[in-house]
Amino acid sequence: xSAPTLADPRGGDPNALALFVLGPGFGECQVALFxxxxxxxxxxxxxxxxxxxxxxxKKLGVTKVDLFVVSHPDKDHVLGADGVMSSFSxxxxxxxxxxxxxxxxxxxxxxxxxxxxxxxxxxMVDLKKFLDAVRSMPSSRWKTxxxxxxxTFSNCGYAVYPIAPVEPDYxxxxxxxxxxxxxxxxxxxxxxxxxxxxxxNFLDDEAxxxxxxxxxxxxxxxxxxxxxxxxAGDVECARGGRDGGWGGVMRELADPxxxxxxxxxxxxxxxxxxxxxxxxxxxxxxxxxxxxSGGSNPLAIVAPFNRGRNxxxxxxxxxxxxxxxxxxxxxxxxxxxxxxxxxxxxxEDTSAIAQPEDFPMVGVCVPQSGPIExxxxxxxxxxxxx
Amino acid sequence: xxxxxxxxxxxxxxxxxEPDDHLRMTVLIAEALQRFEPDAAKVCRRGRRNPxxxxxxxxxxxxxxxELRSADESPAVxxxxxxxxxxxxxxxxxxxxxxxxxxxxxxxxxxxxxGAPEVVRFESVTTSTVEGSTLSGFDDDLQPLARxxxxxxxxxxxxxxxxxxxxxxxxxxxxxxxxxxxxxREAALRLSAFRAPQHLNGVFGPIALRKQMSGSMGLxxxxxxxxxxxxxxxxxxxxxxxxxxxxPRQIREFLRACxxxxxxxxxxxxxxxxxxAISGQGTEDRxxxxxxxxxxxxxxxxxxxxxxxxxxxxTIAREASLTGAYxxxxxIYRNIVESFDARDAYAWEYLGFNLWRPYRRHPDxxxxxxxxxIGFALSKACTVDADDSTNPLYLGRLxxxxxxxxxxxxxxxxxxxxxxxxxxxxxGSDGGTPLAWFAQQVRTALSDAGKEQVYEKLCAPWVDDERxxxxxxxxxxxxxxxxxxxxxx
Numbered sequence: 056x057s058a059p060t061l062a063d064p065r066g067g068d069p070n071a072l073a074l075f076v077l078g079p080g081f082g083e084c085q086v087a088l089f090x091x092x093x094x095x096x097x098x099x100x101x102x103x104x105x106x107x108x109x110x111x112x113k114k115l116g117v118t119k120v121d122l123f124v125v126s127h128p129d130k131d132h133v134l135g136a137d138g139v140m141s142s143f144s145x146x147x148x149x150x151x152x153x154x155x156x157x158x159x160x161x162x163x164x165x166x167x168x169x170x171x172x173x174x175x176x177x178x179m180v181d182l183k184k185f186l187d188a189v190r191s192m193p194s195s196r197w198k199t200x201x202x203x204x205x206x207t208f209s210n211c212g213y214a215v216y217p218i219a220p221v222e223p224d225y226x227x228x229x230x231x232x233x234x235x236x237x238x239x240x241x242x243x244x245x246x247x248x249x250x251x252x253x254x255x256n257f258l259d260d261e262a263x264x265x266x267x268x269x270x271x272x273x274x275x276x277x278x279x280x281x282x283x284x285x286x287a288g289d290v291e292c293a294r295g296g297r298d299g300g301w302g303g304v305m306r307e308l309a310d311p312x313x314x315x316x317x318x319x320x321x322x323x324x325x326x327x328x329x330x331x332x333x334x335x336x337x338x339x340x341x342x343x344x345x346x347x348s349g350g351s352n353p354l355a356i357v358a359p360f361n362r363g364r365n366x367x368x369x370x371x372x373x374x375x376x377x378x379x380x381x382x383x384x385x386x387x388x389x390x391x392x393x394x395x396x397x398x399x400x401x402x403e404d405t406s407a408i409a410q411p412e413d414f415p416m417v418g419v420c421v422p423q424s425g426p427i428e429x430x431x432x433x434x435x436x437x438x439x440x441x
Numbered sequence: 442x443x444x445x446x447x448x449x450x451x452x453x454x455x456x457x458x459e460p461d462d463h464l465r466m467t468v469l470i471a472e473a474l475q476r477f478e479p480d481a482a483k484v485c486r487r488g489r490r491n492p493x494x495x496x497x498x499x500x501x502x503x504x505x506x507x508e509l510r511s512a513d514e515s516p517a518v519x520x521x522x523x524x525x526x527x528x529x530x531x532x533x534x535x536x537x538x539x540x541x542x543x544x545x546x547x548x549x550x551x552x553x554x555x556g557a558p559e560v561v562r563f564e565s566v567t568t569s570t571v572e573g574s575t576l577s578g579f580d581d582d583l584q585p586l587a588r589x590x591x592x593x594x595x596x597x598x599x600x601x602x603x604x605x606x607x608x609x610x611x612x613x614x615x616x617x618x619x620x621x622x623x624x625x626r627e628a629a630l631r632l633s634a635f636r637a638p639q640h641l642n643g644v645f646g647p648i649a650l651r652k653q654m655s656g657s658m659g660l661x662x663x664x665x666x667x668x669x670x671x672x673x674x675x676x677x678x679x680x681x682x683x684x685x686x687x688x689p690r691q692i693r694e695f696l697r698a699c700x701x702x703x704x705x706x707x708x709x710x711x712x713x714x715x716x717x718a719i720s721g722q723g724t725e726d727r728x729x730x731x732x733x734x735x736x737x738x739x740x741x742x743x744x745x746x747x748x749x750x751x752x753x754x755x756t757i758a759r760e761a762s763l764t765g766a767y768x769x770x771x772x773i774y775r776n777i778v779e780s781f782d783a784r785d786a787y788a789w790e791y792l793g794f795n796l797w798r799p800y801r802r803h804p805d806x807x808x809x810x811x812x813x814x815i816g817f818a819l820s821k822a823c824t825v826d827a828d829d830s831t832n833p834l835y836l837g838r839l840x841x842x843x844x845x846x847x848x849x850x851x852x853x854x855x856x857x858x859x860x861x862x863x864x865x866x867x868x869g870s871d872g873g874t875p876l877a878w879f880a881q882q883v884r885t886a887l888s889d890a891g892k893e894q895v896y897e898k899l900c901a902p903w904v905d906d907e908r909x910x911x912x913x914x915x916x917x918x919x920x921x922x923x924x925x926x927x928x929x930x
Contacts, residue, residue, distance in 0.1 A: 155618045159699050199619040229615035
């Protein structure tokens, strides 16, 4: 098997799984091609006018998406989702929980903004359009997802399990959303402008603690034969003693009353799409010890986030990852990312195979057995821990 | 006379969780009991110039008379209340000036009704008798829905237990909203315009609706299968006696919140259609016509139909204020205090607020009569009700207005700061305190008018008191950055 290319994503091994992780610095998208030809897409992202996920799918010759997962309503994960839906036939759609409550909140904010003469950000409009489109789909083709169920087919040799969000996060954030859109003739009504600001912050990943779209984030564990791949979304650690987040995920998976307890979904991983862009608030050391146990040497892939003060991946986050993991890749590598990686003790590995196409991306071939192979595109980079 | 009668002909009056509950229920109960004390009943039902304290005193007199004179063993009126009338938390954690539910009035009404057990019978809310089932932890409103979600594997038994353990039973509504079929969802939103069982509002179901309603309110889009789905899911219930369908209160409250996602004009048009289709002259007809006029935001129709009360007109006024129609909002609030309730502190406050709003950045452009009316209104808000005499939001606006219009307010400012700072606790938490609310209003008023230096001078006496000075000079931070006053018209 050789390193993946766009012409040969499985590196010459027809039984391998091909995984691409896009991340231009704002936004991320993952595309998985299974040996039976089925395609999984998680989230969407734009780079200026380019819908990177849709463009990649076209380059790979994909015409149908078998499962499209929209992990949560932050705009860096949903911008471009409607483009994917309109450009490709989507067999099944998984949505984060409380998506319709988000839609209600959005609709109200948009009406308030219009009434107050406030300029609406494009993202609000686009997200509402996307959610409207979802709502009009036959209900057999989409569903709300949380930490239960699976996507698999008989004799296919793989399965995809949603492992987050767990119920505590769904409860808390669902209630907060409900309180936000309650009628004006209730005590909890928030005045127009303040409400619009809150909704924008919520979508921009800038909400105050405990008012966060990330708490609704879907995370997926892929079982591919004996291989384990984690697409961690933006799931963060629990806050203030709450039993949600990664702690909640681990607790759920360790619950002997569930059927998943023996699957080892977080253990001995081969590839990890790191949660929340490598922020330290999303690195849960007990989970990472599991990820890297048993002698596995997983490749951790980070899609950086280039907005705000001290944007992730943070030095602390990368340092925490390095406590257990020895291989790291960034889908795009700005000066800030490079500086943080070096400060956290990582060394750049220039041996990674660079592909010519203009995508901010890391591509991985995961065979049924044997070492994984990977390539980088654009300004992506590979790092190791000495 | 109400047509909402049980088998024995006893009228039933329900609390809906709407802003007009305390007034509507008083009017209907008075109608049911009027034979015991007709004069008191008349006062209860009078719409014009009838402040709540007068109306309530008349109700108490009526209930006393009924208790003394009733010779029947059966009650004279039944009241259905699923926790709506229970007093809400009226501490400063839930500011009274944002109290849209008239919680204090509801609490008084409840106390009065509970004090007349011979004539008023409360209907208890039934819960499931399924022993040992998780579902028995959900109340009557939500239990059928919880069962449906469980049966259709949208929630597991474990999840339902978690709902209850975390005291989040209404989580089932959020789950339902994610999974409900689009047609059923549409039907639920449109049908939520109707209120709970009354002879007018209760009669809906696709066939009955088309017979009763003239014109289109989009109900042709409410299909029979969709209504059947809502019944199956437990969202709609069938009234045993009459066969009419209705939404339980919590379900309807949730749906009406979600209805905000619809273009408001469409929903408001539904309400106007209903209002115009009600042609009877009975008490309930008039009340419901008025209710739908208010929900339809038709100020003229709402005023014409306000035979029994007008406090709920603030719903229309508030929306007008939010959209910048300050004159319209002021007109409605003026109408409330002049025609309905001269002791409505909220209406006085927002009369002043909306008159002032267009001039907040250019107070010099205010005519003297406008300035006088604003000052009078803001002052009345602080004096007309004993509870509101210490309302920091109202006092702050009054002091702010006086300062903006060139008055020396140092004494008043100092006095109120002293009073409010005495209420600060020593836990170090300053967020949402009366002092911060007060300071925010004064500062905003002066800042909007370009008179920040006046505010700095007012705060100067506390420059050596770090905590107080911080609250006074950064009130936005300490109230959590939410300027409740600015847009809550």
